[in-house]
Amino acid sequence: MSETKLVDENSLIGIAATFWQQYSAKTPQKLKIMDAFSLYCFILVIIQLFYCALVGDFPRNSFLSGIFASAGALIINICLRKQLNPETRYMEISNERAFWEYLAAMVVLFLTVINFLG
């Protein structure tokens, strides 16, 4: 019969737990690595915002270039992940070609960031 559950499934914590379990089971290893990198970029953004709140954003150029570098890397990662994930792929091109386009976007992003660093 039904077992007693330790955590209520519909509270936010329960949702998080269910999510984590399903996520670990369903996603392939490669996508998990990409997601780890995306999470890292997101944490970088949070850390930079926190630092800015503490100390102020005096060389605003540098602050903005840091934020844009990490946020931009995050967004472009998400775009690549959509293409690589076999469930949600939307273009009929090979994985290598998708990766090459991803690299092109990253190159433009980081060149601009370096120009903006001041």
Added chain:
Amino acid sequence: MSSEEETQQSLPYKVHKSTLKWAPVFNMTILLSIAIISCLIRVFSVIRYESIIHEFDPWFNYRTTQYLVKEGPYALWNWYDSESWYPLGRSVGGTVYPGLMMTSGMIYWVLHKLSIPIDIRNVCVFLAPIFSAFTSLAAYGMTKEITKRSEAGLLSALFVAIVPSYMSRSVAGSYDNEGVSIFALVFTFYTFLKTVNTGSILWGVYTALAFFYMVASWGGYAFIINIIPIFVLFLLITGRSNSRIQVAYNVFYILGTLLAMQIPFVGFQALHSSEHMASHAVFILINFLNFFSWIRNFVSKKAIITLTKFLIVFLVFSILVGVVILTLAGKTQWSGRSLTLLDPTYAKKYIPIIASVSEHQATTWSSFFFDLHYLILFSPVGLYYCYNKPTETKIFGALYTVLGVYFASVMVRLLLVLAPAVSIMAGIGISWAFRKFAKSVRSFILPKIEKPKKYRIPPEISIIGLVILGYYCSIYVLHANFAGSEAYASPSIILSSRDRQGNRNIIDDYREAYYWLRMNTRPDDKIMSWWDYGYQITGMSNRTVLVDNNTWNNTHIATVGMAMASSEEDAFEICEKLDVDYVLVIFGGILNYSGDDINKFLWMVRIGGGVYPHIKEEDYYGKGTYRVDQYATETMTNSLMYRLSYYRFDEVQTAYGQPKGYDTVRQAVIGVKGYKLRHFEEAFTSENWIVRIFKRKQRENRDGVAFTSKSTSQFTIPKEFSPVTKFSKKANTKQRSTLNFQNNE
């Protein structure tokens, strides 16, 4: 299966093999000839007059390009121009859109490296026609993305190549931002539509780079950065959003905003100004929704309901907090020009300078028809086609047209932004109609392979329809030719008239006067004139001016306006404080030239009165209207503008049968004649009296006990010319952070 066999299989009748093979060649040939036509129709003024820079604004761009070519790009970034806005100067590197100058500089550099020594003036004059050829190619690409048919693309390319509205701002010699930026606009839209169609990140990168070029060229990039988020939001609301759109917008937004910040003139405004707020909001929105729909894959159904509730509350809260509070706290501000676009009466009430520019007036029907002609008739057909079986790109085309119509109605200048949209829609509409007619004629003539299932238009009606549409297209081409040769091919700096025998008489007064200034004044003399002529004076005479067409400092312009509107004694005091050596006025009373300073005088009074309240507009009206004859008020006839314009005018007979001193523009004999000027002396008057230059005399000896009128003793010119007054704050927030106060004595 070769492409020819594919095409053959898709058609219900037998087509000759050579037709299929030669079709792409026809395509390319027609496209090439369209590009050549668009170049050729713009060079009328070079053939008629000479290769010269037209109008007012292009002279500043030309001078900046000369500086760039001589000193190099780094010098341009750091250039502080002390020859304009004396005594303030102007930081050019931070207040100019460098795309146009950089493009000409690059072309000049490449040509010189290839040992083709073309003068920089010719590069600048012919830049706009060459880029209009590129625009027609980009319009071909954009239409092909919208409809997937090359015949619609060809028609659109033809229409864009010769549409009079675009031609007016890109003739040979009109070296202005729009010449390059309309190409950037259409090209950005083309790459964006390609990204939306394919979903590839690489095309998103190309879109961001094209957008970067657009931001570098023109302030109108705010149109792109608003229309694309509106488009994405529209697709989201109507349920057509998919991964390709999200990828396209994400890549475009991140790279585009970052690249926009590289231009010093835009700088951090890309984040703060209200013109960009829509793009931030839509970016956050679609990524949020994306994230939550991704999480939904992993949790149970009941949890989704909780999550959705949580999401909605969070979103509404953050939008309220974010947008409303930021706007109220004044952290984000609309610039004065953008507010004018939303509320057309805003500028008239608060910022008279913006209201006085003739390009910023509301558009009349006659401008619409003259500038767009039959395209207005056919673009609703194209809109209907986009509405019939909508895909994402068709929705974008329709949205661009509708928004363009709104903005074109607000300001005459923005009719230019509508021109590509209307051309593309008209091209789509006409090609759709042509296709239907041609299908019925073809199925009537050629042997059929399969039975026609659908109702076809009877072939007689199709032939009549084809003839009528072809006639309309040819009328459009004739009209465009007329507009290009008669209406828009005059360099305002050279005028021409015809006498009774039909001989052409060239009126070259402007250049005569500017050259006189260049040759007969000291290099550091300061010239005071109305702001319209500032760029031309610095460009052609190479002298320092007080105010010019950039109009960034309302107080300084108001001071010049006050000087023109005050009596001769007061104006002498003001000129002495401002170190003015020469005063330049434009007078059209002899030649019936209605663009002169007496006609603009009321605007000087209004702008001056906006900052110095002792100048009242009613004082200059005699008997209720603005006049210069015997009923003009004393304030009017004592004003510096009146005195300088009509000095010694009573010695000239201008029209047959009228007494001496008859002003042909105002059509009245002037009221006050035979007066002498005390503090100014006439230095130069051009051949037809159009440009008159007066030198400020030194203060007379033993003048210490001279009487000065109440007006100057009560109101002194402010010590530092602060650029931020309570009137100009809203209009000048852009320039606040880039001003440098340097003393240029």
